[in-house]
Amino acid sequence: xxxxxxxxxxxxxxxxxxxxxMLTPWLELDGARDRVAQWSKNTGLDLVRLGTEGTAEEIxxxxxxxxxxxxxxxxxxxxxxxxxxxxxxxxxxxxGELAAAAVAGVLTADEAVALAAVRGTEMAxxxxxxPTSMAAVMxxxxxxxxxxxxxxxLEAANRNGAGQIVASGAADAIEKIVAxxxxxxxxRALKVAGAFHTxxxxxxxxxxxxxxxxxxxxxxxxxxxSNVDGKVVTSGEEYLRRxxxxxxxxxxxxxxxxxxxxxxxxxxxxxxxxGTLTGLVRRELKGTVTTPFALKTPTQLEELA
Numbered sequence: 001x002x003x004x005x006x007x008x009x010x011x012x013x014x015x016x017x018x019x020x021x022m023l024t025p026w027l028e029l030d031g032a033r034d035r036v037a038q039w040s041k042n043t044g045l046d047l048v049r050l051g052t053e054g055t056a057e058e059i060x061x062x063x064x065x066x067x068x069x070x071x072x073x074x075x076x077x078x079x080x081x082x083x084x085x086x087x088x089x090x091x092x093x094x095x096g097e098l099a100a101a102a103v104a105g106v107l108t109a110d111e112a113v114a115l116a117a118v119r120g121t122e123m124a125x126x127x128x129x130x131p132t133s134m135a136a137v138m139x140x141x142x143x144x145x146x147x148x149x150x151x152x153x154l155e156a157a158n159r160n161g162a163g164q165i166v167a168s169g170a171a172d173a174i175e176k177i178v179a180x181x182x183x184x185x186x187x188r189a190l191k192v193a194g195a196f197h198t199x200x201x202x203x204x205x206x207x208x209x210x211x212x213x214x215x216x217x218x219x220x221x222x223x224x225x226s227n228v229d230g231k232v233v234t235s236g237e238e239y240l241r242r243x244x245x246x247x248x249x250x251x252x253x254x255x256x257x258x259x260x261x262x263x264x265x266x267x268x269x270x271x272x273x274x275g276t277l278t279g280l281v282r283r284e285l286k287g288t289v290t291t292p293f294a295l296k297t298p299t300q301l302e303e304l305a
Contacts, residue, residue, distance in 0.1 A: 008084060008267040009260050011281070012073045012092035012099035014251075015066055015196075017273040018059050023051025023068075025297045026075050026272070035078070036071060042110055043067050043117035062127065062193045066095045066120030067113050073099035073271040074109045076295060080269070084304050089223035089232075089263050093277055094158070094197070094251050095119060097227060097243055104220040106236040111215055115243075118211045122204035123247065127194025129203070131171035134192045135178055139163050140185035142254075148182045157197035161254035162283035168195040197250055205247040212244050223263060230255030232263075253277075257284050267291045269304065 027033045033048065040047040050059055050068055059065055073096065077085070092100030095116055102112035134157060137145050142165060146156045149167050154177065157168030167177060167187075174189065181187040194200060217236030226233045226242050230252060233239045257280065260268070266289055270278045274294035281292045295304075 007263065007265045008088050008269060009263070009265040010077070010085060010088050010090040010100075010103055011268050011270040011274075011277045012090070012096035012103065013069060013270060013273060013275075013277050014092070014094035014096040015062065015069060016190075016192075017276045018065050018069050018072075019273055020054060020056050020059065021052055022072055022273045022296075023048070023075070025299070026072070026079075027052065029079055029298055032075055032079075035075060039067070039071050039110065039113045042114050045117060047071050060191065062124040063117070063120040066123075067117040069095060069273060070099045070102075070116040071113050072273055074102055074112060076272045076298075077103055078109075079298065079301060080295075081301070081304050084269070087222050088269075089225065089260065089265060091225040091256050091260065092227075093253055093256075094227065094246075096277075097246070099271065100224060101217075101239060101243065104222050104224040104239075106217045106220055106224065106239050107215065115208070115211060115215075119204065119208050119247065122207040123196065123201055124193055126201050126204040130200070132169060132195035132198075132200050133171045133174040134166055134168045134190045134195060135174050136188045136190055137165045137167055137177070137182070138186040138188070140182055145182060145185065149177070152177055155195075155198045156250055157195070158251045159254045160251075160280055161257050162280045164280070166190070168198045169200075170195070197246070197248065199248055201247045205244060208247060209244045212240055215240065225256050225259045227251045227253065227256055230257070230259035232259070253280065254284070257281060261285055261288050265289060267293070269293045269295055272296055 098112045154169035158166035278294040
């Protein structure tokens, strides 16, 4: 499927991409169940059960969703054909940056899943402090949307490109923009625990930093893009610092996709639970990325061989 002479990038999805039973087919591969069982032990969560039997409501919990998503991405990565993924640039969306860090060798897979569990737990706790929420704003001029959100005391937590910005902040302000959208836009409330990527997550950032400080990261072994500015980061220490601080800062997936294009990427493979990022790439980088590929089950591995 991927001929020689092209640049293939790996994408790691973020929260909201999880689906019930998403680990089921992957656990049939040799060694996979043992791998996830070890991550379960490290995190104190039964990721095997959650990834096979967990209900949609259960795996929507931030404390569960984040380590489960990172585990799914890294498990699938271990079974990808080496000739396809060698030296491939990698980028993750929000918590997906932890998986990307492991793919690039900045963290071990065990460290990435464990940090995702800490991140999810602490962000869930921060969400419980006061009523906050998020909403997707579709269409409209991006700069005008961001200015409009600021007028309502809200932040553009995710600038995803492809005509999508996610607003984040106080619950009453979110309710107001859902009821009275900016002309030319559509606004949809999201089922989330609270205002991710804003000042409301400061306690989570502090707690995550305490765990990250115990890790000695390695420098990336492949081009590793950051959600901060879409640029390639060459220092493992710098990337880990950004991972921690971005809990309270916006996700610039629009700039990340721009960075992929600047690297000459024309093929993408989104790791499980795949779909969301592939859709954004398909719309934003149409004509540049000619083959966006969403890897969902092991049966698709043959298409990559």
